[in-house]
Amino acid sequence: MATLNPYLSFKDQARAALEHYQAVLGGELDITAYGDMPMGTPEDEAHLVMHGQLETPDGLTLMAADTGSMTEHVPATSGVTVALTGGVDDFDRVRAAYERLLEGATDVMPFEKAPWGDHYGQLTDRFGISWMFDVGPA
Template identity: 35%
Template sequence: MTIETTPHLNFRDQARAALEHYQKAFGGDLVAMTYADTGLPADAPGADGIVWGQVSAPGGFRVMAYDVQPEHDHSPGERAFFVSVRATSAEELTGPWEVLADGGTVVAPLAPSQWSPLYGMVTDRFGVTWVLDVAVSYAG
């Protein structure tokens, strides 16, 4: 069983620049997927924004980031982060998901997504938003 937590930072049109900055500071590999990569029409507002990005360095540094879509409110400093929980199997996520969702608000149900066999987002009863998914290699 392998479960990792990662800071998941939220931006408005700055996720790629932030990830490049963090990569410069800490080294490692940068991967990024745009909303267009997931099927949003290329001419749609925010299509070139980052839906999922990560810098991962051999020394253990890891941070994820995304661009909040234009139709959602975003004020820097408000909803500035999520806690990302990545597991190696779907079975590892269901128990934590049920506990976090108890008394919380499901933002995105735990279900398959375009980038993971299982993904979900929940704001727990303490106001912390958690993103849970099964980690897979990004082939883009």
């Protein structure tokens, strides 16, 4: 089965972001740095993330990488970058993720019951990534 996974691009904060998301969502984090590969990376950028992947206990996959000076960095655009959604059984998990991402967040829309019946909220986390949270009713 094919899956769609967010792949986030950072200039030089992928490791910190992925470690933060692991603290928020749980799971196993695998990081490969540019310096781990035999490709002539500048020494001061060897620690940057070439590929990072977070696999959460409930099946979510979140990936990220740094661009450093090797390629042009394209920052996240306005709008939703990551959507964390679910049904009524997922309410506590989605609400907990929202609350843990609030520290340092901007453009916060509270996670609360929306006019259409879902619990909905949005924020831009401390790394500049925009998140949407939605849990449908029973």
